[in-house]
Amino acid sequence: MCQLLGMNCNVPTDIVFSFTGFAHRGGRTDTHHDGWGIAFFEGKGVRHFVDHQAAIASPIAELIKRYPIKSTNVIAHIRKATQGHVALENCHPFVREMWGRYWVFAHNGDLKDFAPALHGPFRPVGTTDSELAFCWLMQSLREEFGDGSSGTAPTLPELHAALGRLVPQVAAHGTFNMMLSDGTALFTHCSTKLCYVVRKYPFVTASLSDEDLSVDFSEVTTPDDRVAIIVTEPLTTNETWTHFAPGELMLFVDGLPQ
Template identity: 65%
Template structure:
C-alpha cells in the first residue's frame, strides 16, 4: 500500500525528522517506489514538491531532508501504483483552489466502479481514482457552500457526508488540508501522535536517527503527526478507528465524525491495502 504522512502544528515547524523516516519507506525499507510528494502550507497558499522517482532515491526528497521549511500544515505521500501509470501527474499530493485557498489531498486506498459526474470546474489531470475522488470532494463542497467557506465544524460535517458516498467504492484513507485545519479519514489503517511540552526523545523506525525535541522546542509548540504506520519505536501512537474522520487544529484533534465503512472494506487487511 501507499503511505500517508501529515503534520498539523500550533506554531510553524519543520518536518525533516519525520520525513527522513517516511521517505525511507519509498524504496529503501519498503516498496513504495512509484513516486512521492510533499506540500507545505503558508497561510492560504502552499509549496508543492512532487516527483515520479522513489522517495528513497529522488534528489527532490534529498532537498526536503536538507531544507527545513517551517509550516503549520504538511501533507506527504509515497506511492505504490495500482490504478494509473507511474507519471508525474499521478503523484500525490494533489492541489486545487476553493474559496480563495489552496486545498491539498493525498489518498491511500483503491476505489472501484467510481465514476462521479464532474461539472467541469474540477477535472483530473492524471488517470488515478485518487485525483478523481479529490475532484469529487471539491465539487461537492463547492456545491454545498457556493458563496464562501463555512465554519470549520460545518465544513467537517459536509466532508463526512461526501466521504460516506465515496467509501461505498472501496478503501478511502486520506488527508485533506486547506491551511487552516487538517482532516484525516481512516478506512483501514491510520495513526497519530501529539507531541507537546514537556517534549521527549524520539527514535525513527526506518532510519537510525534520534532527536531530543526538548532541545529544539518551546512550551508554545505542539505538533500532531498522522501516518499510515507509526514512524517511531519509542513513542505511543493512537490508532484511528475505521470510519473516523478527525479534524486537527493547532497541533491537536478538535472534532471527530464517524463515517460508516462497508463490511467488505472493513474486512480488508490493512497490510494488503493498495494505493493509486
Template identity: 95%
Template sequence: MCQLLGMNCNVPTDIVFSFTGFAHRGGRTDTHHDGWGIAFFEGAGVRHFVDHQAAIASPIAELIKRYPIKSTNVIAHIRKATQGQVALENCHPFVREMWGRYWVFAHNGDLKDFAPVLHGPFRPVGNTDSELAFCWLMQSLRDEFGDGSSGTAPSLTQLRSALERLVPQVAAHGTFNMMLSDGTALFTHCSTKLCYVVRQYPFVTARLSDEDLSVDFSQVTTPNDRVAIIVTEPLTTNETWTQFAPGELKLFVDGLPQ
C-alpha cells in the same frame, strides 16, 4: 498500497525528522517506489513538490530532508500504484483552488467502480482514482457552500459535517484513507490504517523506526509548541501512537485532534 504522512501544528514547524523516516519507506524499508510528493502551507501559499522517482532515490526528497521548511500544515505521500501509470501527473498530493484558498489532498487505497459525474470546474489531470475522488469532493463542497463569490467560506464545523456525509460515499467503493487541508486545519479519514501522535511539553527524545536517527525535541521547541503527526504506520519506536478506528474522520486544529 500507498502511505500517508501529515503534520498539523500550532506554530510553524519543520517536518525534516518525520519525513526522513517516511522517505525510507519509498523504496528502502518498504516497496512504495512509484513516486512521492509533499506540500507545505505557508501563509496563503503552498510549496508543492512531486517526483515520479522513488523517494529514496529522488534528489528532490534529499532537498526536503535537508531544508527545514516551516509550516503549520503539511501533507506527504509515497505511492505504490494501483490505478494510473507511474507518471508525474499521478503523484500525490494534488492541489486545487477553492474560495480563494489552496486545497491539498492525498489518498491511500484503491477505489472500484467509482465513476462520479463531474460537472464543475474541477477535473483530473492524471488518471488515478485518488485525483478523481478529490475533484468530486471539491465539486460537492462547492455545490453545497457556493463558489465563494459572496466573499464568505464555510466554517470548519460546517466543512466537517459535510465531509462526514461525503467521505463515506467515496469509501463505499473501497479503501479511502485520506488527508485534506486548506492550510487552516487538517481533515483525515481512515478506512483501514492511520495513526497519530501529539508531541507537546514535556518533550522527549524520539527514535525513528526506519532510520538510525533520534531527536531530542526539548532542545528544538518551546513549552508552548504542539505538533500532531499523522501517518499510515508509526514512524518512531518509543512514542505512543493512537490508532484511528475504521471509518473515523478526525479534524486536527493547532496540533490537536477534534
C-alpha cells in the same frame, strides 16, 4: 498500497525528522517506489514538490530532508500504484483552488467502480482514482457552500459535517484513507490504517523506526509548541501512537484532534 504522512501544529514547524523516516519507506524499508510528493502551507501559499522517482532515490526528497521548511500544515505521500501509470501527473498530493485558497489532498487505497459525474471546474489531470475522488469532493463542497462569490466560506465545523456525509460515499467503493487541508486545519479519514501522535510539553527524545536517527525535541521546541503527526504506520519506536478506528473522520486544529 500507498502511505500517508501529515503534520498539523500550532506554530510553524519543520517536518525533516518525520519525513526522513517516511522517505525510507519509498523504496528502502518498504516497496512504495512509484513516486512521492509533499505540500507545505505557508501563509496563503503552498510549496508543492512531486517526483515520479522513488523517494529514496529522488534528489528532491534529499532537498526536503535537508531543508527545514516550516509550516503549520503538511501533507506527504509515497506511492505504490494501483490505478494510473507511474508519471508525474499521478503523484500525490494534488492541489486545487477553492474559495480563494489552496486545497491539498492525498489518498491511500483503491476505489472500485467509482465513476462520479464531474460537471464543474474540477477535473483530473492524471488517471488515478485518487485525483478523481478529490475533484468530486471539491465539486460537492462547492455545490453545498457556493463558489465563494459572496466573500464567505464555510466554517471548520460546517466543513467537518459536510465531509462526514461525503467521505463515506467515496469509501463505499473501497479503501479511502485520505488527508485534506486548506491550510487552516487538517482533515483525515481512515478506512484501514492511520495513526497519530501529539508532541507537546514535556517533550522527549524520539527515535525513528526506519532510520538510525533520534531527536530530543526539548532542545528544538518551546513549552508552548504542539505538533500532531499523522501517518499510515508509526514512524518511531518509543512514542505512543493512537490508532484511528475504521471509518473515523478526524479534524486536527493547532496540533490537537477535534
